[in-house]
Amino acid sequence: MILxxxxVSGAGKSLIGEMLAERLNCPFTDGDAFHSAANKEKMHHGIPLTxxxxWPWLKTIRAAIEEKQRAGETAVFTCSSLKRSYRDVLRAGDKDVCFVYLKGSMEVLRERLGHRTGHFFDPSLxxxxxxxxxxxxxDEAVTESIELPPEQIVDNVMEKLKTR
Structure with a gap:
């Protein structure tokens, strides 16, 4: 299984991803690590990615997913996966890939981004x-509100995964 x-930025993908990986006793990989230097530079300067x-970033993450699958590993990744077409690239028709959508209000997201330091993402994006x-x-994802405590989000996701 690949989760x-x-x-969007500020939803808590890294925190929840790390917690899910710990719960599943599997590797965690942050999708931001696959961004090119040019992508990171654009986002740092408040320029939205096109x-x-x-596309190259998503294909690189998909290659990493396939590597984990070839090794027979369960793994957790993060990726904004904003459009269905992006999720289609990451999923590649693979039923073993499950998305966990962390949904939040603009107010909560802005507050979180306002307190984040040391990240290349410009909050204006x-x-x-x-x-x-x-x-x-x-049909595509398990959805959880980011307004819940992180432990509750992980508990809810684990419970929902049992029925998928």
Whole structure:
């Protein structure tokens, strides 16, 4: 099984992804590690990424997913996965890939981004991410509110995964 914690910046993908990986006793990989230096530079300067910027990044994450699968490993990744077409690249028709959508209000997201330090993402890009976001349906993802405590989010996801 491959889980991908998804959502806009500030949704808590890394925290929840790390907690899920710990619960599943499996590797965790932050999708941000696969961004090119050029992508990181654009985001640092408040320039939204285009689809052309994202395709190579998404394909690199998919290659890492396939590597984990070839090794027979369960793994947790993070990736904003904002559009269904992006999720399609990451999923590649693979039923073993499950998205965990971390959904939150603009107010909570802004507050979180305002307190974050040491990250390349310019908080001014939040609106462009929300504008790009195509929320996944029940057929695509397990959805959890980021307004719940992190431990509760992980408990809920683990429970929902039993019925998938």
């Amino acid at each position: 991908i914690a998804m959502g 689809d052309e910027d994202r 939040l609106q462009s991410q929300l504008d790009t976001l195509e929320e996944p349906g029940e």
